[in-house]
Amino acid sequence: MKRKIIINTLGCKVNQYESASFLCAFKESGCRLAKEGEDADIVVINTCAVTAKAGAQSRQTIRKLMRRHPDARVVITGCYAQLSANELAEMVDGSVCIVGNGNKHFLVEAALEVNPCDLTMLMSKILNKKEICHLPMRQFGERTRAYLRVQDGCENFCTYCIVPFTRGPSRSVPIDKMLDQVVRFHEAGHREIVVTGIHVGLYGKDLNEGYDISSLMNTLCKAQPEIRFRLSSIEPLEISDTLIDTMKSCDNFMPHFHIPLQSGDDTILNRMHRGYDRETFLNIIRKCKKNIPHAAIGIDVLTGFPGEGKKEFANTRNLLEEIEASYFHVFPYSKRPGTPAASYANQVPGNVSQQRVAELRALGARSKLSFHTKFLKTERPVLVEHSRTVDNQLSGFTDNYIPVVFSGDDELMGQIIPVYLDRIHKDLVQGKTVGK
């Protein structure tokens, strides 16, 4: 009988990629996903530790799934497992395996072991890792869109971030393996690939292949012209002229930059160890907009970093007003034990930080609306999603990341079609398939 598995994934796109590869490997070994309410034989929890809250959620999820599936073999991996393996070993009971981030390629084999010990720990010194775990897959779930993990790790050591300690130094996937993986995604029917990593701008620096993020994107786009490629997130200083030229010259490299700003105040940026100042950031945005005026520009911002007073926050707000981004992702700073910023003076009270989040999110909503409005009464290519909205419409994203809903037949699902962006209704862009 097929063994039944559950995979619970917290955190980022890289975790999602890795979990999708576990699922493929489990299926190839004769397992299947447990149905709703069914007892699982194997439970995998891919944890996150990016904030203290994410760590607490990871612990909660582990406890809940262990209670719900008392006879299952439980496998815990991800950033929380990497950071707190010993604490977890004390907390858990039953047949448990803890797999560090550097050993994820052994996870499925360890989970399937026939006579496992009560507690197996597959940990390694992540800071010494020189190679990325090889985690290929045939298909990325059932989705139209697949994530492609091209790189792992980060060496920036921003003062609020624990990730360099959970993921180790930057390691890249060799180009031949990337090309094999995109062929597999193409065969599986994925029409869009989101190139992702912990710090993708460092792609290739650890390899001797002569590739960087620009030449990687160029190579992937040329190798699979029928697939749209989108870059998930890129640090501002890594948006080179070559990257912009590549985006301009490859029709299937989507015009979309997602850029972490974090703060618009120079003192705070310096305390965060971000490596750029406000003026440099602004010039990079100007360069992107000048070269690709229709590009989506998404911005990540943190509010309430230690030392952020009214003046510093106002600097962030007025920079965001000036940038006129397509959307913002705003989060309150949360103290991460083990990072330098956790012990900085002048921590900002939670309610002040939340109030600033609300203010920036409101600004973000206006900015988004104005970006969407700019493209009304024009046509843009849309990749149609495989599921319908609650009111039974088709939906999809334009090349420049505008979500749009429209009427149409099921056969359009999974296709890239021109859609006329007609109007905005209840904050949603309502489109029409061209010719209808």
Ligand code: SF4
């Ligand atoms: S660049 Fe900074 S914020 Fe991003 S993963 Fe590296 S250390 Fe963390």
